[in-house]
Amino acid sequence: MTEALLALLETGEDAAQTHPRPHLRRPWRALDGWWDFALSPAEAPQDVSFEGRIRVPYAPQTPASGLAQAPCLTERTLWYRTRVQLTPQETPGADERLLLHFGAVDWAAQVFVNGAFAARHEGGYTPFTVDVTRAARAGSFELSVRAEDDHADLAQPRGKQDWRAEPHAIWYPPTSGIWRSVWLETVHRQHVQALRWIPDLTRFELTALVTLACAPQPGTRVRLEVFDGERPLADSDTLVTGQHMTVPLRLPDPGVDDARNDLLWLPDHPKLLDVRLTLSVQGRAVDRAEGYAALRSVEARGRRVLLNGIPHPLRMVMHQGYWPDAGMTGDDQRYREDVLLARRLGFNGLRLHQKIEDPRFLYWCDRLGLAVWVDLPSAYAFTAQSLDRLTRTWLEVLALYASHPSVVAWVPFNESWGLPDVARDPAQQQAQRALYSLTRALDPTRLVSGSDGWEQLVSDVFTVHDYTQVPQTLLERYGTRSAVEENLWRLWPGGREQGLAGFTPGDRPVILSEFGGTSWVPAGEDGWGYGVVRDRAGLSERVEALLAAADQAILAKGIHGYCYTQLTDTYQEMNGLADMNRVPKGDVTRLSGAVRGEPHAPGNPLWYSGRWRGRRDPEPH
Numbered sequence: 001m002t003e004a005l006l007a008l009l010e011t012g013e014d015a016a017q018t019h020p021r022p023h024l025r026r027p028w029r030a031l032d033g034w035w036d037f038a039l040s041p042a043e044a045p046q047d048v049s050f051e052g053r054i055r056v057p058y059a060p061q062t063p064a065s066g067l068a069q070a071p072c073l074t075e076r077t078l079w080y081r082t083r084v085q086l087t088p089q090e091t092p093g094a095d096e097r098l099l100l101h102f103g104a105v106d107w108a109a110q111v112f113v114n115g116a117f118a119a120r121h122e123g124g125y126t127p128f129t130v131d132v133t134r135a136a137r138a139g140s141f142e143l144s145v146r147a148e149d150d151h152a153d154l155a156q157p158r159g160k161q162d163w164r165a166e167p168h169a170i171w172y173p174p175t176s177g178i179w180r181s182v183w184l185e186t187v188h189r190q191h192v193q194a195l196r197w198i199p200d201l202t203r204f205e206l207t208a209l210v211t212l213a214c215a216p217q218p219g220t221r222v223r224l225e226v227f228d229g230e231r232p233l234a235d236s237d238t239l240v241t242g243q244h245m246t247v248p249l250r251l252p253d254p255g256v257d258d259a260r261n262d263l264l265w266l267p268d269h270p271k272l273l274d275v276r277l278t279l280s281v282q283g284r285a286v287d288r289a290e291g292y293a294a295l296r297s298v299e300a301r302g303r304r305v306l307l308n309g310i311p312h313p314l315r316m317v318m319h320q321g322y323w324p325d326a327g328m329t330g331d332d333q334r335y336r337e338d339v340l341l342a343r344r345l346g347f348n349g350l351r352l353h354q355k356i357e358d359p360r361f362l363y364w365c366d367r368l369g370l371a372v373w374v375d376l377p378s379a380y381a382f383t384a385q386s387l388d389r390l391t392r393t394w395l396e397v398l399a400l401y402a403s404h405p406s407v408v409a410w411v412p413f414n415e416s417w418g419l420p421d422v423a424r425d426p427a428q429q430q431a432q433r434a435l436y437s438l439t440r441a442l443d444p445t446r447l448v449s450g451s452d453g454w455e456q457l458v459s460d461v462f463t464v465h466d467y468t469q470v471p472q473t474l475l476e477r478y479g480t481r482s483a484v485e486e487n488l489w490r491l492w493p494g495g496r497e498q499g500l501a502g503f504t505p506g507d508r509p510v511i512l513s514e515f516g517g518t519s520w521v522p523a524g525e526d527g528w529g530y531g532v533v534r535d536r537a538g539l540s541e542r543v544e545a546l547l548a549a550a551d552q553a554i555l556a557k558g559i560h561g562y563c564y565t566q567l568t569d570t571y572q573e574m575n576g577l578a579d580m581n582r583v584p585k586g587d588v589t590r591l592s593g594a595v596r597g598e599p600h601a602p603g604n605p606l607w608y609s610g611r612w613r614g615r616r617d618p619e620p621h
Helices: 003-011 257-261 332-344 359-368 384-400 426-442 471-478 481-490 536-555 588-596
Strands: 033-039 052-056 077-085 096-102 108-113 116-122 128-131 140-148 182-188 192-200 205-212 220-228 231-239 244-250 273-281 284-293 298-301 304-307 314-319 349-352 371-375 407-411 462-466 510-516 518-520 531-533 561-565
Touching (some): 096 108, 192 284, 205 220, 220 244, 231 244, 314 371, 349 561, 384 426, 471 481, 471 510, 510 536, 518 536, 531 536, 536 561, 536 588
Parallel strands (some): 314 349, 314 561, 462 510
Antiparallel strands (some): 033 052, 077 140, 096 182, 192 205, 220 231, 220 273, 298 304
């Protein structure tokens, strides 16, 4: 970990900057707290008897919600109600709008303002916005939300949310209703609705894609300023000619690599550039916002993953994103702690597995330096409805995360979840190809793993899931390029082929994108894992050996990265490097050394009978 990251660890710098939309920050206020609550199939708020109270934004299935009893699986419809009192500064004037933002509501949300229907949104993982200006001009309004969630609906993009009455194997308790922050912001009628940054290292340029909330008035201009600390790097003042604009900003190119690299983002050098935005009409500023951007590139070439044109082996860990008291709902402190935990353990990347995390979590990955793979939460049935829902959710996710430099790869399908007959069904094969192509079309700047782990038809990387608990076997399978090519066709994880229709690694990087999964389950206790040990010492020995084998496979150029399962325990799945309260199960220095390939003592038997070389490979990968 760099000195800058250690300083962050000690000082907690930036912890107060908790804006829920990190790239476009304006004054805002959270509406989280105690709301009225009811379980009712009613269609309108006037027909609901609100007899309970719930703590927003926590799902009713969690202790943090404050409910004495969680709803059962058969109770599908939840109602929320609160009274919003506005300050004079928040109350919208004639040329202003009051926007109500929902971080996430699972699954289908209907929003009512003063009893009247205002908006509807489907999708349990993505944010949406409602304009409540008309009602807000009175200085207050009543807000009601109807959330409908059918836990048995396998056509929903549900990720790890279980459809059974009790969590089983690798699936966890369901999440219903409001489970992310609800917040307000007052804006001018003419404001920037979205801002996306696209880096281009070949031109040493940042391109801003600016979307206005409505067609611009004559004389509208947008000014974008980019800073490295206090040092100005770029300043563009552009006449706005349409609702959607592309604004290139050329940065001063130092030319020399050492000076150039100081401005580039990498996990071990997470350089962020500050951004200021000003929108003006006829010379009068009507919208101001702050944010950040970063310069970096991602590509796969010659069986290597390149960041900023340099081979960058990925040493990732899987992140499920659940907490004992709050389920899927985190907060800024918890996000920061999880990112720091991954960094302390030596990882340079993280896979957001089957969950769309809060942008605040991605902010900390950007700020502290982790290369992130993002999964689309899977559905478990293949129907026209599930494909429609997956596509709509994925489009929202691609837009939500577009400007985060930490995101280096997209995963539209995990294994064959939601495509159960993809080996035989042409329609399911086309679905895999379609989401891969759609993702590449909308974002050619990142990698795409088409169906991570098995039954791959199209992908920028060749991924393998292998939960063998024998480190020597792991090394024999992936320790060299020839071993990989010889063994991949033999391995059928979960009874599934690695590649379909002749899909092979070729010149793609081979990533061991799931492995490990060792659980410590003391004798007499219940818990699930891909491999179980009964004592803490046995856990440390097994985990360190598996990590060292994977690292050795990277050094020998058999693979170019891995993802260890997993960072923390999640309910009954007890294969975390830390428990669900984020307490590490082993010595952090030893675990970090195994990840980074730093042996702790000559002759240590964990380092494989002389196979461990005890040094980093000085040659570039």
